[in-house]
Amino acid sequence: MIYKHASTDLVADKKRRQEATIPKDWLISQSVPVDNVSPVTTIAETCGLLTDKEVLITNSEISLLLKKLASAEWSSVEVTIAFYKRAIIAHQLVNCLTEIFVDRAVARARELDEHLRSTGRVVGPLHGLPVSLKDQICVKGVETTMGYVSWIGRYAQKNASLVDILYECGANPFVQTNVPQTLMWAETYNNVFGRTVNPHNRSLTSGGSSGGEGALMAMRGSPLGVGSDIGGSIRVPAAFCGSYGLRPSYGRIPYAGAVNSLEGQDSVPSVFGPICNSLDGVKIFMKAVIDSKPWLKDPLAVRKAWDEEAYQLAEHGYGKSLVFGIVWNNGAKVPHPPVTRALEMTxxxxxxxxxxxxxxxxxxHVEICEALVGIWNAGFLKDFEVLSKESGEPLVDTMVPDPTGVEVKPDYRPTAESAASAYELWQLHKAKLKIRQEHLAMWEETAKTTGTGRPVDAIISPVAPYAAPPHGKSSDAAYTAVFNVLDYPSCVFPVTRVDPVKDAKKPPHKFISTADKENYDFYDPQVFLNAPVGLQLSSRTLEEEAVIAMTEIVDAALKAYKGT
Known part of the structure; x- marks a missing residue:
């Protein structure tokens, strides 16, 4: 898509300023591969810009990084620079960054190193850890455009509450990452920074709306990223890019001070959560933030301390003989073969x-998603128009790179006729509450059939009916959005990747909807080559600790199974 408007000068200037923040000796001298299908995930390790130690640092899991940082075996400065270099390499390959503040982050790293040297103590549980932030989490003095031309030049006057907490915990925010205009896309493209692509196959999407985080994580350009999720925006990029990602319940992680789309819509609010390359990072982030008592900084944050007993799965038989419900399809679309294979493997x-x-x-599940789309659509278009009108930039209405290309129109995008009246919106809220009550009763009823005396412990389901699709084809958020409405914390874990032999197209099944047939026709294993396949584990509201622990059990079982 080519954006031509009077404000393109603003965009050009913004891009120039972004490029000026990149140290010239961190630019890749070798040519970027022309082949979009081949993975670019290891180029950082072979391009000659990283030392052997920097490769070791950036390939390390968060628990090891924190141990090395706390012992001063690795300095905060060298860890920050290692990840900065790798993030810049990633950006040149997949276009994942928006704001780059090297000098600030390196200065912070020096302060952390001096504090540890002079006191012998770490600043907090995340001491020295570089953290990437989705481009809606405000950092004082840094632009936060959220993909809108209108917001170029808008500098944050103060930190979001979560950023204050991260600093207090000793973390070191160092980059912000790309998002789609409006945030409300399961892909990542905007008129300011352009498109973020999938490092495993650049002809495929990295997902959205936290697509910059997902791509950066796949390139190991950050040890820990923070995304947001209103309908799947953490889980979709995590699954499409082969990482772990947690969508917490409403209010478990503070949101105050961040910018957002659909502000004022609080029936199904957006939430912040981590995206990492390891599950230990998910737990470490959640515990650090919750232990910081976020309810003292955000009036909507839930006053609930970290529950170690819940993490030990006290209400789930302490993790012995768990019972998992598995969703093979959601009643609207049967997943593609690699997704079904991932379910079978799990x-x-x-x-x-x-x-x-x-x-x-x-x-x-179908009715749940219909209620959600109705709630969103009540003010969807008006919200977008208000945010974009200052510059007059057009609303992005397609994610297809080629305007002549064919796009499956996403189910979650609004139409001009879709807005509900206040009374109609109340009815949707009532319907949503009724659905949540019915789902709770249904879940409790399973205690009669599990054989453990307790209900099903968790649900395992697809994140989407496909692996990462080509640009413009990520049209379905139903598999993730259902858990936003139910407010079930959900954690994505990687399982496999598309294999043209194992995942050959199957004969047509009995289609359960027109959309199901379209999804079947859409599948070609060669198109999805190299795409990661992840699933999600969900349990009940505010059970983040148990969800993390049960995902650890599933992840360990998968690793043992694949090793046999």
């Missing part, structure tokens, strides 16, 4: 580990 791994897996009937 079931086999859990059974081999001594757990039980039962089919989960996705009762009401």
């Amino acid at each position: 079931k086999a791994a859990l059974v081999a580990a001594g757990h039980k897996v039962v089919d989960w009937d996705p009762v009401g």
Whole structure:
């Protein structure tokens, strides 16, 4: 898509200023591969810009990084620079960054090193850890455009509450990452920074709206990223890019001071959560933020301390003989072969580990998503128009790179006729509450059939009916959005990747909808080559600790199963 408007000078100037923040000796001298299908995830390690130690640092998991930082074996400065260099390399390959503040982050790293040297103590549980932030999480003095031309030149007057907490915990925010204009896309493109692509196959999307975080994580350009999720915006990029990502319940992580789309819509609010290359990072982030008592900084943050007993799965048989419900399809679309294979692998791994897996009937999933789209659409278009009108930039209405290309129109995008009246919106809120009540009763009823005396412990389901699709084809958020409405914390974990032999196209099944047939026709394993496949584990509201612990059990079972 080519954006031509009087304000293109603003965009050109913004891009020039972004490029000026990149140290020239961090630019890749070798030519970027022309082949978009081949992964670019290891180029950082082979291009000659990283030392052997920097490769070791950036390939390390968060628990090891924090141990090395706390012991001063690795300095905060060298860890920050290592990840900065790798993030800049990633950006040149997949276009994942927006704001780059090297000098500020290196100065912060020096302060952290001096504090540790002079006191012998770390600043906090995240001491020295570089953290990337989605471009809506305000950092004082840094522009936060959120993909809008109108917001170029808008500098944050203060930190978002979460950023203050991260600083107090000793973390070092160092970059912001790309988003789609409006945030409300399961892909990442805007008129300011352009398109973020998938490092595993650049002809495929990195997902959205936290697509910059997902791509950066796949390139190991950050050890820990923070995204947001209103309908799947953490989980979709995590799954499409092969990482872990947690969508917490409403208010568990503070949101105050960040910018957002659909502000004022609080029936199904957006939430912040981590995207990492390891599950230990998910737990470390959640515990650090919750231990900081975010409810003292954000009036909407839930006053709930980290629950170690919940993490030990006290209400789930302490992790022994767990019972998982598995969603094979949501009643609207049957997933593509690689997604189904990932479900089958996960079931086999859990059974081999001594757990039980039962089919989960996705009762009401279609109706749940219809209610959500109705709630969003009540003010969707007006919100976008207000945010974009200052510059007069057009609203992005397609994610297809070639305007002549064919796009499956996303189910979650609004139409001019879709806005609800206040009374109609109230009815949607009532319907949503009724659905949540019915789902709770249904879940409790499963205690009669699990054989453990307790209900099903967690649900495992697809993140989308496909792996990362080509640009302009990520049209379905139903598999993730259902858990936003129900407010179930959900954690994505990687399982496999598309294999043209194992995932050959199957004969047509009995289609359950027109959309199901379209999804079937859309599949070609060669198109999805190299795409990661992830699933999500969901449990009940405010059970973040248990969700993390159960995902660890699933992840370990999968690794043991794949190793046999």
